[in-house]
Amino acid sequence: MCGIVGYIGKSQAAPILLDGLAKLEYRGYDSAGIAVYDGQEIRKVKSRGRLKILNELTHGGETLPGTVGIGHTRWATHGSPSDINAHPHHNKDGSIVVVHNGIIENYLKLKKKLEGKNYKFVSETDTEVIAHLLDEYYQGNPLQAITKVMHRMEGSYALGILFGDHPDELYAVRKDSPLIVGKTEDGCMIASDVPAILRYTRDVTFVENGEIIRMTKEGMEFFNADQEPVEKISVHIDWDVKAAEKGGFEHFMLKEMYEQPRAVADTFSPRLKEGGIDIGELGMSTEELLKVKKLVIVACGSAYHAGVTAKYIFEGLARIPTETELASEFRYRNPILEEGTLVAVISQSGETADTLAALREAKSKGARVLGIVNAVGSSIAREADSVMYTWAGPEIAVATTKAYSAQLIAIYLLAMKFAFAKGILTGEELAGMLGDLKKLPVQIEMLLNNREKIQRFANRYLAARDVYFIGRGIDYAISMEGSLKLKEISYIHSEAYAAGELKHGTISLIEEGTLVAAVSTQKELYRKMISNITEVRTRGAFVLLVTNEDNTEAEKAADYVIYLPETNPYFTNSLAIIPLQLLSYYVAVGKGCDVDKPRNLAKSVTVE
Numbered sequence: 001m002c003g004i005v006g007y008i009g010k011s012q013a014a015p016i017l018l019d020g021l022a023k024l025e026y027r028g029y030d031s032a033g034i035a036v037y038d039g040q041e042i043r044k045v046k047s048r049g050r051l052k053i054l055n056e057l058t059h060g061g062e063t064l065p066g067t068v069g070i071g072h073t074r075w076a077t078h079g080s081p082s083d084i085n086a087h088p089h090h091n092k093d094g095s096i097v098v099v100h101n102g103i104i105e106n107y108l109k110l111k112k113k114l115e116g117k118n119y120k121f122v123s124e125t126d127t128e129v130i131a132h133l134l135d136e137y138y139q140g141n142p143l144q145a146i147t148k149v150m151h152r153m154e155g156s157y158a159l160g161i162l163f164g165d166h167p168d169e170l171y172a173v174r175k176d177s178p179l180i181v182g183k184t185e186d187g188c189m190i191a192s193d194v195p196a197i198l199r200y201t202r203d204v205t206f207v208e209n210g211e212i213i214r215m216t217k218e219g220m221e222f223f224n225a226d227q228e229p230v231e232k233i234s235v236h237i238d239w240d241v242k243a244a245e246k247g248g249f250e251h252f253m254l255k256e257m258y259e260q261p262r263a264v265a266d267t268f269s270p271r272l273k274e275g276g277i278d279i280g281e282l283g284m285s286t287e288e289l290l291k292v293k294k295l296v297i298v299a300c301g302s303a304y305h306a307g308v309t310a311k312y313i314f315e316g317l318a319r320i321p322t323e324t325e326l327a328s329e330f331r332y333r334n335p336i337l338e339e340g341t342l343v344a345v346i347s348q349s350g351e352t353a354d355t356l357a358a359l360r361e362a363k364s365k366g367a368r369v370l371g372i373v374n375a376v377g378s379s380i381a382r383e384a385d386s387v388m389y390t391w392a393g394p395e396i397a398v399a400t401t402k403a404y405s406a407q408l409i410a411i412y413l414l415a416m417k418f419a420f421a422k423g424i425l426t427g428e429e430l431a432g433m434l435g436d437l438k439k440l441p442v443q444i445e446m447l448l449n450n451r452e453k454i455q456r457f458a459n460r461y462l463a464a465r466d467v468y469f470i471g472r473g474i475d476y477a478i479s480m481e482g483s484l485k486l487k488e489i490s491y492i493h494s495e496a497y498a499a500g501e502l503k504h505g506t507i508s509l510i511e512e513g514t515l516v517a518a519v520s521t522q523k524e525l526y527r528k529m530i531s532n533i534t535e536v537r538t539r540g541a542f543v544l545l546v547t548n549e550d551n552t553e554a555e556k557a558a559d560y561v562i563y564l565p566e567t568n569p570y571f572t573n574s575l576a577i578i579p580l581q582l583l584s585y586y587v588a589v590g591k592g593c594d595v596d597k598p599r600n601l602a603k604s605v606t607v608e
Contacts, residue, residue, distance in 0.1 A: 003021060003073040004024075005189070006172060007067075007068065010217060014062070015038050015556045017036075018536035019319040021073050024196050028075035029049065031047060031081050032086065034058070034088070042094060043066075044097065048082050070162055070190075072160075078103075079123060080124045090522065097132055100130060101158040102155060104127070104130065106155065106159065133153070134146070142214075151225070156177045156353065158178060159173045160172050165328075168217070172212070174211060177192075178193065183219060187217050200486055210225045210258075239324040250589075256395055256396070259402050261442070267392070267410060272434060272438075275419070281383075282386045292418070293321070294322070294340060295310075295341070296344070297323070298355060299347065301406045302403075303346040305484065307325075317416070342369075342370060345358060345362075347372075348403040350376050356380055356383070363383075369383075369384045370387070372387075373389060374389065386562050390410050391406065396596065416433055436568040437571065443575055455586045458586035461587060462590040466492075467517060468536075470496070470498075472528060482496070489588040490584060491589065491593065499528070513542065514536070515541070515542055516542070519545075520545060520551065542560075544559070544561075544583075546576050550573075551563075
């Protein structure tokens with residue numbers, strides 16, 4: 001959630017730190033700060049609010065000279081957003097300075113012990129404990145002090161550390177919070193995520209749990225928690241730097257919505273070979289595919305909604321019993337994973353803390369784990385038995401759009417692969433489905449280009465207080481994602497309900513003027529959805545209906561209709577989500593909300 005950047009080299013550090021932090025704004029934050037060694041002392045500047053305040057305070061970094069430093073964007077967990085609670089934090093004389101992403105779970109116990117030794121605390125954060133602990137154990141050797149502190153802390157952390165009497169060194173350490181390092185032309189950098197350093201290097205190294213890095217201007221060394229050297233291999237990142245920029249769009253979210261046709265095509269195209277589906281990265285033969293008797297999908301947020309879609313598709317198409325679990329609940333109920341169970345964990349960042357913990361829980365029980373992730377080399381990608389990448393490219397807006405759409409494509413490919421292996425799909429049927437799959441990018445683009453219609457509708461409902469999304473079957477899954485999109489960027493209360501549940505209580509909430517967004521793409525359920533729409537309209541609701549072109553009763557049933565082009569029934573969510581994304585976007589823009597960085601939210605949720 002928080003963002004870390006560090007630099008040591010021949011250039012001035014502060015402008016590089018500010019630039020790197022700007023590339024991490026999408027992660028969410030409420031304060032920011034940097035610390036730079038100026039040749040005599042480590043100087044710090046930090047402030048509540050956006051990075052532009054920090055830029056103004058430092059005149060773009062010019063007032064903080066020095067070639068080694070660390071920076072941080074904070075999303076408040078321990079202590080309210082404030083100048084004092086902002087990072088970096090330091091020991092009593094300011095000779096040790098720390099930035100931290102994560103949560104120290106035993107910080108109160110550690111704080112009490114340190115207070116007993118006359119250490120004074122000025123902030124409410126758990127991070128200040130780390131600075132004082134380092135001070136307590138430091139006897140001239142930073143590596144020894146860091147390893148002692150690691151053995152005493154419980155929880156998650158990625159740290160960047162400066163020691164005043166080692167001005168030519170920058171230290172970093174990681175446990176359960178993402179951290180990468182890279183060698184630049186004139187030095188070394190650390191960061192929480194790739195976009196922060198792409199401008200300076202394309203070769204990055206992913207730091208593993210328990211690893212410590214000592215960096216100088218010349219290079220870097222890796223050590224384990226026993227201070228033993230570790231050999232590492234770097235990964236080359238092929239992202240276009242401009243892919244992480246707005247490219248003329250008003251917001252990253254709108255840009256990324258318009259990148260969905262490419263993200264969808266990039267995810268399926270490399271895997272369509274000789275008229276079939278080749279997912280070689282699974283590392284599973286046809287015989288091994290046939291041994292899968294149950295699928296458990298684990299994810300959070302939008303990825304969970306993709307997993308709900310997957311349940312309908314895998315059970316309906318491949319006839320594999322499927323459970324979709326919230327990662328934050330999965331490991332706390334002691335799940336039963338019998339032989340023949342495949343666990344699929346879905347995450348855009350590959351660093352989602354709850355999902356990563358669920359992965360480890362599944363592996364500890366002997367289950368095979370497949371990771372479906374967007375970030376190359378992320379923790380989930382490295383720890384899963386198999387990884388299937390969704391080639392959406394960098395996604396900056398907090399509210400996911402193109403990464404979610406790419407996840408749906410991965411699910412379609414997997415389900416068809418299993419169905420064909422089991423003999424449920426004939427070659428002719430598979431060819432027909434692949435034909436529809438290939439049409440999706442053009443169909444998505446067509447829906448995006450019809451955005452003015454959605455914009456006009458959205459402008460009528462900027463003052464809505466409650467919005468309800470309803471659907472049946474696979475349409476219920478897309479209703480969940482539509483509801484989440486609206487609430488997370490426009491701050492309007494919205495809920496998604498299986499339409500058949502309306503009469504079991506929810507319909508009591510419907511009153512004159514309530515907005516109901518209905519999704520109806522399953523032909524066999526048209527009549528039942530028409531009945532549900534009639535139920536809410538007779539109670540005063542205004543209904544927006546997203547449905548197929550052949551639904552002849554749509555105009556009579558709903559107040560406003562968005563039609564979708566024809567596709568395979570299992571693929572309709574890839575089309576139905578587009579108008580719902582646009583609706584959320586234009587409502588949020590109309591209300592003046594910060595679309596790319598909604599309040600209280602972070603792009604990569606790396607704490608539980």
